[in-house]
Amino acid sequence: MGKKFTEKQIHILNIAEELIAEKGFEGTSVRDISAKANINVAMISYYFGSKEKMMYHLYHYRVQRTREHFAEFSEIIKDGKPEMQMREIIKYIVGQLFKYGQFHGFVSQELRRNENLKQELLVFYQFCVKKIDEVLKKGIASGVFTFAPKPEDILSIILGTTLFSIRNKNFMENYVRHSDDQSYIKEAEKKVKANMMLTVFALLGFVQD
Amino acid sequence: MGKKFTEKQIHILNIAEELIAEKGFEGTSVRDISAKANINVAMISYYFGSKEKMMYHLYHYRVQRTREHFAEFSEIIKDGKPEMQMREIIKYIVGQLFKYGQFHGFVSQELRRNENLKQELLVFYQFCVKKIDEVLKKGIASGVFTFAPKPEDILSIILGTTLFSIRNKNFMENYVRHSDDQSYIKEAEKKVKANMMLTVFALLGFVQD
Amino acid sequence: MGKKFTEKQIHILNIAEELIAEKGFEGTSVRDISAKANINVAMISYYFGSKEKMMYHLYHYRVQRTREHFAEFSEIIKDGKPEMQMREIIKYIVGQLFKYGQFHGFVSQELRRNENLKQELLVFYQFCVKKIDEVLKKGIASGVFTFAPKPEDILSIILGTTLFSIRNKNFMENYVRHSDDQSYIKEAEKKVKANMMLTVFALLGFVQD
Amino acid sequence: MGKKFTEKQIHILNIAEELIAEKGFEGTSVRDISAKANINVAMISYYFGSKEKMMYHLYHYRVQRTREHFAEFSEIIKDGKPEMQMREIIKYIVGQLFKYGQFHGFVSQELRRNENLKQELLVFYQFCVKKIDEVLKKGIASGVFTFAPKPEDILSIILGTTLFSIRNKNFMENYVRHSDDQSYIKEAEKKVKANMMLTVFALLGFVQD
DNA sequence: GATGAATGAGGGTTCATTCAT
DNA sequence: GATGAATGAACCCTCATTCAT
Numbered sequence: 001m002g003k004k005f006t007e008k009q010i011h012i013l014n015i016a017e018e019l020i021a022e023k024g025f026e027g028t029s030v031r032d033i034s035a036k037a038n039i040n041v042a043m044i045s046y047y048f049g050s051k052e053k054m055m056y057h058l059y060h061y062r063v064q065r066t067r068e069h070f071a072e073f074s075e076i077i078k079d080g081k082p083e084m085q086m087r088e089i090i091k092y093i094v095g096q097l098f099k100y101g102q103f104h105g106f107v108s109q110e111l112r113r114n115e116n117l118k119q120e121l122l123v124f125y126q127f128c129v130k131k132i133d134e135v136l137k138k139g140i141a142s143g144v145f146t147f148a149p150k151p152e153d154i155l156s157i158i159l160g161t162t163l164f165s166i167r168n169k170n171f172m173e174n175y176v177r178h179s180d181d182q183s184y185i186k187e188a189e190k191k192v193k194a195n196m197m198l199t200v201f202a203l204l205g206f207v208q209d
Numbered sequence: 210m211g212k213k214f215t216e217k218q219i220h221i222l223n224i225a226e227e228l229i230a231e232k233g234f235e236g237t238s239v240r241d242i243s244a245k246a247n248i249n250v251a252m253i254s255y256y257f258g259s260k261e262k263m264m265y266h267l268y269h270y271r272v273q274r275t276r277e278h279f280a281e282f283s284e285i286i287k288d289g290k291p292e293m294q295m296r297e298i299i300k301y302i303v304g305q306l307f308k309y310g311q312f313h314g315f316v317s318q319e320l321r322r323n324e325n326l327k328q329e330l331l332v333f334y335q336f337c338v339k340k341i342d343e344v345l346k347k348g349i350a351s352g353v354f355t356f357a358p359k360p361e362d363i364l365s366i367i368l369g370t371t372l373f374s375i376r377n378k379n380f381m382e383n384y385v386r387h388s389d390d391q392s393y394i395k396e397a398e399k400k401v402k403a404n405m406m407l408t409v410f411a412l413l414g415f416v417q418d
Numbered sequence: 419m420g421k422k423f424t425e426k427q428i429h430i431l432n433i434a435e436e437l438i439a440e441k442g443f444e445g446t447s448v449r450d451i452s453a454k455a456n457i458n459v460a461m462i463s464y465y466f467g468s469k470e471k472m473m474y475h476l477y478h479y480r481v482q483r484t485r486e487h488f489a490e491f492s493e494i495i496k497d498g499k500p501e502m503q504m505r506e507i508i509k510y511i512v513g514q515l516f517k518y519g520q521f522h523g524f525v526s527q528e529l530r531r532n533e534n535l536k537q538e539l540l541v542f543y544q545f546c547v548k549k550i551d552e553v554l555k556k557g558i559a560s561g562v563f564t565f566a567p568k569p570e571d572i573l574s575i576i577l578g579t580t581l582f583s584i585r586n587k588n589f590m591e592n593y594v595r596h597s598d599d600q601s602y603i604k605e606a607e608k609k610v611k612a613n614m615m616l617t618v619f620a621l622l623g624f625v626q627d
Numbered sequence: 628m629g630k631k632f633t634e635k636q637i638h639i640l641n642i643a644e645e646l647i648a649e650k651g652f653e654g655t656s657v658r659d660i661s662a663k664a665n666i667n668v669a670m671i672s673y674y675f676g677s678k679e680k681m682m683y684h685l686y687h688y689r690v691q692r693t694r695e696h697f698a699e700f701s702e703i704i705k706d707g708k709p710e711m712q713m714r715e716i717i718k719y720i721v722g723q724l725f726k727y728g729q730f731h732g733f734v735s736q737e738l739r740r741n742e743n744l745k746q747e748l749l750v751f752y753q754f755c756v757k758k759i760d761e762v763l764k765k766g767i768a769s770g771v772f773t774f775a776p777k778p779e780d781i782l783s784i785i786l787g788t789t790l791f792s793i794r795n796k797n798f799m800e801n802y803v804r805h806s807d808d809q810s811y812i813k814e815a816e817k818k819v820k821a822n823m824m825l826t827v828f829a830l831l832g833f834v835q836d
Numbered sequence: 837g838a839t840g841a842a843t844g845a846g847g848g849t850t851c852a853t854t855c856a857t
Numbered sequence: 858g859a860t861g862a863a864t865g866a867a868c869c870c871t872c873a874t875t876c877a878t
Contacts, residue, residue: 031869041870043841044870045869046841050870156373156381160370163369164372168334170331171330195366199412203411240852250852253852260852443653458839460876461838536797543795568802568822571818574788578791593779616776616830617776617830620830620832657847657849669864678849
């Protein structure tokens, strides 16, 4: 269970996340944040100690929640057939990334600053690898998967491709039918999910019964 | 044909790239750059007009050269067999990304600030898509490829996965046998290339003759 | 008779004095004081109106008590022989300064800020001068003192030398045999008292009967 | 020979000294200094690195020069008769303190912050003690001095009394005939010198030939 | 009577840039 | 053409104080 924040603190974190995603950590001043959040400049220091520490809390908060969430999720699907499990995992990861896209869009930039976050993220990624590996092995054993690629390679593909699509909107939007930002996000997510399904299952040599 | 720079200007750009890759644009001061480049603080403004404009020149310079280079490259491979062409394209793209990894590592962050770069990069990506599409169609026609995934999806996978691997060194290094940074880079590049080969060809339903 | 303070207020004043003696007025924040005194930050403003006013109360409190104390003291010694009276006055003043050394150590710094304190201190000093003068005249009259230096000069010597000794511990400690801070203070006080006895009596041309 | 400063830097140091003497180090903001010195706020950091370092330079500059000056002075008087030497030393020390009174008036307050200065000042004081001791011994040997007080006690008296007089102007001015600040300083210095002459020579048991 | 959340002012410092030389 | 001194704006943070409870 993570640190508890007041509603106001969460409000600030959300605004901060938005702005940092847009302009980077150094490019975002505490004045920007306080102005947009309609609070006093001093509040960031008051609540979090410093701008830097606020950043840490922001990361920690997101990563912690993501980890917990994924743990619950993998519990839920643990009794399904391997192909269903794999399908769910792909949908889940891509979905989460799109949901918190603006966060994951800049998080890797900030890794260099924050050793703690690096570690937390690593632990999370390795948990994902483990889950993928379990499903993989089960599928191989039962014969529905005929190839056995490295689980970390599968995860790299899913994470990398999805993050790339989120970060390079102006490339992706040429291939996605959409009318506005809202619908773009939805359709882009669909496209990436379809791509990942196809790719991963091709890679696994999946054989329909 | 790009802007012509003096040797000193290129020297500054190289130092700047290095520092920005390490600490971000805002995190890198003109004093840092001038100190490391052994030039006067005023030189950046003097040569490029401003720090911001220097950034633009830096991006422009890199992207321009990459585009030219890829154009040459695709000319060279244009008469090969589709599977060979695809193999070369994958090797080429992954290789280039690893070569200029520090640049590509932060370029997406700077896209939000720089409309011009965005456009240039888009043109380049679309050129890649076109090339992939040509090879794809040729392979389908000749029967060596049995599936026809979207070319932009293939590109997304290659670019996304490679960039992810470069950016998340502390994740990747758990799966790569290496003794030092030098050897890590080499082995990581090998691993990503192998992964991409397997993946793309699986996706294409490649059938060995 | 001075202002009446509650126990809590006196507690705060004591803590404040301690901290201010150590780090100066501006160097001591109300947060420092409230933290060390285990009270709420708002209490200083609440009890005293402001930090500045608290300071005033602190000075007032000390000076007032010192004045009252000295008045009592001079009443007690008023019937002795002049040489005994002078000896007692010297011992008393030096003793008091050492006792409240941390206060007197910084009070002159704060004089510039506080007209009231300046006035109160002046009145006190002049009272001392008067007492010294009385003793002086009596001694001259009775022939035990053969010189008649200015009483204010005698006071300047006693106060100045003692305060200098308190403030320049790292100079004085080279000439004082001591094992720790506690013993240093004791020995330093002894040394200053001896010095002042010798000096003042030499100045007075004291003739033993 | 001390650090060399430009004219502008010395100008800043002088203004800073004035303000700090008046309002203390923490009570004086770099904006106060820059406003009064008619320079940009950034110049203090630019020239000295920080406000703190400026303070150090200020102290260092003054103490260094005082030490050098006193060394020269003591060379000059080294061949005189003891009573003349002692007289000159007293006049010199009191004179210097009055000359740089505003500096010496707050320096002891800042000792707690600045270990270096503490050390430099100590060395200077000990040099003074040594010189006084030499004169003392010579006088005793030649019989013009009949008592042998501790040299450090003599120095304490001279420094302490003089500093007290400078710091407690509103006390001293009651005993000094003066029309304005200028004349007050002059007369106060005279009074202190006379007092110290009398006192020290009384203490030494000086016997006119 | 007493508190903790919140405020606005001002703190020192660093920034990219300019200007006289 | 190139420099280093100097600038004003903006940075994050801490301050004493206030206000609703």
